[in-house]
Amino acid sequence: MSTASQSESTGCTDYNFLKLEPFWQAYWEKNKTFKAEDFSEKPKYYVLDMLPYPSGAGLHIGHPEGYTASDILGRMKKAQGFNVLHPMGWDAFGLPAEQHAITTGTPPAVNTQANIDTFRRQIKSLGFGIDWDREINTTDPSFYKWTQWIFLHLFKMGLAYVDKRPVWWCPALGTALANEEVIEGRSERGNHPVERRNQRQWVLRITAYAQKLLEGLDTIDWPESTKRQQTAWIGHSVGAEISFDIQDNAEDKVKIFTTCPDTLFGCTYMVLAPEHPLLAKLTTEENYKAVQLYKEQAARKSDLNRTDLAKDKTGVFTGSYAINPANNKAIPIWVADYVLMSYGTGAIMAVPAHDERDFEFAQKFELPITPVIAQKDSEETPLPYTGPGKLINSDQYNGLENKEAKRVITEALNKEGHGKETVNYKLRDWIFSRQRYWGEPFPIVWVSKEDYEKVATNKQSPFQEFLPEVPVTFSEEGGTTRYALPLPTQALPVELPEVDSYQPSGTGESPLANSKTWLQVALDIETGDLHCREAQGNEISGVRETDTMPQWAGSCWYYLRYLDPSNTDAFLDPKIEAYWQTPDFYIGGAEHAVLHLLYARFWHKVLHDIGVLNTPEPFPKLFHQGIILGELEFTTFKDSSGNYVSANQVEHGPIHKETKVSLSSEKIEADAVEKKGDHFVLKSDPNITVDARAYKMSKSRGNVVNPDDIVQNYGADALRLYEMFLGPLEAMKPWSTQGIGGMSRFLRKVWREVINPEGEINPKITQSEDSAETKKLLAKTIKKVTQDIETLNLNTAISQMMILLGHLQKQATISQTSIKQFLQLLAPFAPHITEELWARLGEKESIACADWPTFDEAIFVENTVKVVVQVNGKMRAELELPKDVSKEDALTQASTHAKVVPFLEDKTRVKDVYVPGRIINFVVR
């Protein structure tokens, strides 16, 4: 279909990447070289990069790392005959754009568009084989219409609710955050402190999917560490729920969760969380004041940063006693903040002998400690003891293995109606609303109970579409109860209104709450029509939800929108879904292990359960690229009087480890230091050690490498190759500007092999046959490059191509087929230069469309083998032996080899090791 009047090329004499890279990018765009075709006869291959957030800072050097890897894979798959889908888009809702809007007054939409344009230009300048016709943008109403639609399905299924609860509130960002977004008491975005605050929130019931999310992990090919992180985050634990009676109180019982029902006889007290609903009731009069005070203290404490929390155990006796169902002993009930309301039942049975926390608490408050498990082979079991053992002090269960006792005691409790086996999860429901402007509006209108019932009883009403079985309601303290009415598909998208100010309202509400004309709506139950005005006639009136969705919403399902990006009637055409299914390969950073990757799995499973999707998991195969650090830096430290301080005497600050006085640091050049033992020292004073390390790129450190500069100075091909050559894709590795120079040199050598200094085809390229050696090396290279791309060992693939090129350079002639195959192997890595050379060699169609080179295994069959000869495990000689050599002949030849003989003389051969085709080892004494 190419109309390209060949020989279309730049005709450059020298390797002029500034000319040829834009030329070929335009060619691919014009010819739609990387168009992914729905329902193609070819097998599909969907390779996906994590959706970038188009920040104002532009593309970071880390972005091209993952994108290049996926592009290499996609390009090879295309050449291998797959119908490849490699799309790109923008995760453009989010806090930075809104923060920018607050400070500059520019609407987020405007600023975001500018950032997207920059990102697109930068990404295009790197020559990725992307189908740009499928570009998406999560902030586009045609996109978020369907984000809202998915939310409505969650709502309908009862997976969304509203609750006023203590949440992590970030004052600097003016919004609540999800558990997953809080890292050590700070916001994941922006690193601002967060605090606990009661705030009305939309919450998604991800806990209902805890088990499915856990089980699904076994079915997907992901890095083990990421699976482990998700497993730990979900935090499945099996135990028992045990119900304790209260002394002199027939009404109430306290339920606890424990993973160690076997230690029930050792339970000598019980602890409630300060927020436990029964606390007030169980507190006796004389203890009321102390408990009340403690509760208040605990509440205030939780307003502090979590990291500041003292780990010292505190607590107060409530005055009540519970009855241990195992031995009917009365045990005191305490309140303490080391028990969390949000996990289990908010109450525990304390077994100080076999739990470190309970032990510490019991010691402090002088509570009884009864050991009930004895370590197997020791008389004295030091407490607290948490290992396995046999039961003691446990009546009829004495002598039982504790593992067995868990089961037996749980069964007994079950029979008596005192408990049952239970599973608990650490996972909490997902705080899904943000009190901000720049996010998807919720397609929800709040109405009165009466109006809601009108809708609920009118089976013809379009508002029935997403009505849940149980209404979602919310009532402010002392206020009326409002009902959440889901808007029908026909009312979507609910677009963001224009507002005068993006400043948070200050009341904890989003800036949308100030948009009076947008807030008030009139709904026609019959038609589903919605107007921004007072209700008239039969219409009911409602108030819009003013919170918006978090940034994760769009990225939860964007990979599905690429399949059918311009569909206005449906979220995704089922026929198209059946063809493309899910990404065959997903590449992105490990920092999203429990955020995006957990949320997306949740949504995908919900969509699967309601029959919208055929697949149970969104990303069957996942790969994390590593981080690219700045260049290696050498730093010296000096005290105030200007004396050097060795780096090993310095701790973070920088301050002196012992004296704690602050020091000054200075970056020095590499040639001022040398290696001495394990560390680097100053050449001028070898007693002073120097800190040598590469840091994460950051503006403040001034070690940021801008991809635009690299493309300008070395070309996109060199950048792509160099990033892949740095080291294993998954590893963290430092950038080196000198290193990329080597890659530039490699590409110039490639150029000169094909084009001579006059700009003509190098005369050494002929129709003649290559030597057997060349053929074999080419086959080896095809094999290695093909395999390495498949497994993303791209650094070693490049090494192999360098070896081949080095060999070709030494040959007097090269066959046209060989050089072309070499270019094809290189093409996924360096697509521009290879397109140019391919065209110059007379090819009419893009190199990206040419069939991937193959080789014949038979070429590797040799009739001789190389055998290494060792004496006592030390390499002494190398032998070339016939493939079918007998053991005797091999050993004879080896033992008489001139280089081996001296090591055998005057020695006794104790043992001969012979591994055919590999190695001979003479063991001598």
Add this chain to the structure above:
RNA sequence: GCCCGGGUGGCGGAAUUGGUAGACGCUGGGGACUUAAAAUCCCUUGCCCGUGAGGGCGUGCGGGUUCGAGUCCCGCCCCGGGCACCA
């Protein structure tokens, strides 16, 4: 504290999964071409002993298994990541 991942030349990193440690690239040193420089090409570059041929040592540290260990086992140290009163 607990759970992962990782320590190999001056630097980034290879190493058929127990069989020649240091591929490939960078840097450094020497040389060729050039009036000169750039570019390019050639040689060299783990450490120690030796003029040399050659020999010894060497994959964070200490032990072990094995004919043979960067690779497997045990005990430490350091770096990176995750979780952190989760009962």
